[in-house]
Amino acid sequence: xxxxxxxGAGNVGSTVANVxxxxxxxxxxxxxxxxxxxxxxxxxxxxxxxxxxxYSTKLMGTDDYKDxxxxxxxxxxxxxxxxxxxxxxxLIATNAKIVVSVTKSILEHTPNPIIIVxxxxxxxxxxxxxxxxxxxxxxxxxxxxxxxxARYRAFLSTELGVSPKDIQAxxxxxxxxxxxxxxxxxTVAGIPVTEMISDEALEAIVQRTKKGGGELVKLMGTSAxxxxxxxxxxxxxxxxRDENRIFPCCARLTGEYxxxxxxxxxxxxxxxEGITEILELKLNDDxxxxxxxxxxxxxxxxxxxxxxxxx
Numbered sequence: 001x002x003x004x005x006x007x008g009a010g011n012v013g014s015t016v017a018n019v020x021x022x023x024x025x026x027x028x029x030x031x032x033x034x035x036x037x038x039x040x041x042x043x044x045x046x047x048x049x050x051x052x053x054x055y056s057t058k059l060m061g062t063d064d065y066k067d068x069x070x071x072x073x074x075x076x077x078x079x080x081x082x083x084x085x086x087x088x089x090x091l092i093a094t095n096a097k098i099v100v101s102v103t104k105s106i107l108e109h110t111p112n113p114i115i116i117v118x119x120x121x122x123x124x125x126x127x128x129x130x131x132x133x134x135x136x137x138x139x140x141x142x143x144x145x146x147x148x149x150a151r152y153r154a155f156l157s158t159e160l161g162v163s164p165k166d167i168q169a170x171x172x173x174x175x176x177x178x179x180x181x182x183x184x185x186x187t188v189a190g191i192p193v194t195e196m197i198s199d200e201a202l203e204a205i206v207q208r209t210k211k212g213g214g215e216l217v218k219l220m221g222t223s224a225x226x227x228x229x230x231x232x233x234x235x236x237x238x239x240x241r242d243e244n245r246i247f248p249c250c251a252r253l254t255g256e257y258x259x260x261x262x263x264x265x266x267x268x269x270x271x272x273e274g275i276t277e278i279l280e281l282k283l284n285d286d287x288x289x290x291x292x293x294x295x296x297x298x299x300x301x302x303x304x305x306x307x308x309x310x311x
Contacts, residue, residue, distance in 0.1 A: 001072035001240045001272075002027040005110075007102050008078035009033035009061065011222070012118060014042045015229025016075050016236075021046055021057040023233065025240045028058050030071070033078075036063025069109040073239060075143075075232050076129060078102050079119035081223040082213070091120050092304055099125045100310050103132045114239060114274045117142040117250070118232050120223075122175035123298045124305045126250045126263045131311050137252035139274040144175035145248025145265040146231040151212040152181050155205045160196055162188055169193075170281070171209075171248050172265050173294030179265065180290045181206045185281070235270060242272040246279065256280055257288075259295050262302065 006017045009031050017031045033039040043061030050056065060067060068074065079095035099119050106113060115133060117126040117140070126142035133140055149171045157164040166189040173180035183202055186193040193202065208215070216224040238245040249268045253259040256266065256278050267279040283291065 001025075003030065003071050004028070004073050004075070004236060004240075005030040005032060005068040005071040005106070005113075006075045006077060007032050007068075007106070008076065008119075009035065009039035009042050010077065010081065011225035012081075012228050012232075013075070013077035014046075015225045016077060016118075016232045017043065017059060018046045018049075019230050019233035020236060021050065021055050021059055022053060023237055024055045024057055025237055026057060026072070028060060030067050031059060031061045032063065032065065032068060033061075034063055036061070039063060065105045065109055068106060071106070071110045071113050073114045073116065073236055074106050074110070075116045075118060075236065076102055076125075077118045077232070079125070082120065082217050084217055084221060092124060092301060093308070095119050095121070095125060096128055096305050096308060096310055099128045100132045103129045107133055112139070115140045116232055116235055118228060120175070121301055123250055123263045123265070124301045127252075127302060128305060128310070130252060130263070136274075137254075138276070141252075141268070141275055142175075142250030142263065143228070143232045143235055144179075144250050145171050145267075146234060147228050148175065148179055148181075148209060148212065148265075149248055150227055150231060152186075152205065152209040155208055156186070156188070156193065156197070159201060159205060160188065167193075170267055172267070172281075173291055174264060174298040175250065176294075176297065177210050177214075178290075178294040178297045179210055180287065180294055181209050182281075182287060184284070184287070238270040239272060239274065244269045244271040244276060246270075249275070251275055251278055253278070257283075257291060262295065262298060264291075264295055264298060 040061030043059040130140040170185040
């Protein structure tokens with residue numbers, strides 16, 4: 001693979017492009033935004049960083065979709081960010097139109113890319129990209145679970161006084177307050193986290209994780225970007241290197257977990273063709289109920305999107 005395009009040169013998109021450049025995975029990263037000068041400026045700034053941080057990936061900023069032609073992977077971050085008091089679902093009216101338009105514009109110049117959606121509300125925006133692209137579902141998926149598990153692991157790291165490198169975790173469900181962290185699948189250097197922390201402290205961390213995005217919106221007045229950008233770049237890396245890493249991603253379900261024709265966060269393998277496998281964990285009854293509740297919430301937002309008749 002030689003070319004990655006990032007659509008949207010806001011905080012998240014520019015972070016994705018910059019992190020990807022540092023990884024030196026591909027020859028070129030294209031950063032596109034309707035505000036072309038901003039995209040050009042941020043790409044130029046990152047390119048001027050290359051001699052300092054020793055990477056060779058060239059960065060290009062543009063407002064013309066022709067420059068994305070031949071992209072192996074496209075990361076969609078375009079859309080308005082959350083403001084204080086807004087839920088991710090409040091974004092749907094504006095961002096659904098943007099994601100559908102962006103997806104169609106990409107496909108005019110690149111017939112079969114892998115598409116990673118970052119725009120919120122994530123689960124429904126990924127569905128919108130899938131339906132408007134006509135691509136196989138294995139090539140259209142969303143970034144949410146990696147970010148949510150990163151927040152969960154960071155909170156655990158602080159509480160336990162251990163390196164975040166040693167914490168492994170799985171989180172499922174929609175990207176929002178109904179997400180489902182799974183303490184039963186959380187370990188610290190192979191040790192079950194339940195042996196290292198009280199039930200009360202662990203539950204407090206689970207609840208903080210669910211509202212992790214909102215916490216940052218309240219602090220900064222807008223959505224986060226460092227961790228989301230790095231999370232999307234990590235997905236790209238697994239695809240480009242064909243690593244088949246297991247990540248929680250927003251994927252299309254067709255019967256898995258008893259759910260059908262919807263996008264929801266589940267553990268998957270990511271390789272050069274996109275999602276190579278959806279993993280079905282053996283959830284207990286409580287976990288199944290939480291996942292079903294999360295799926296029901298996503299379905300409600302999906303109904304709002306379908307009522308817009310954009311496709």
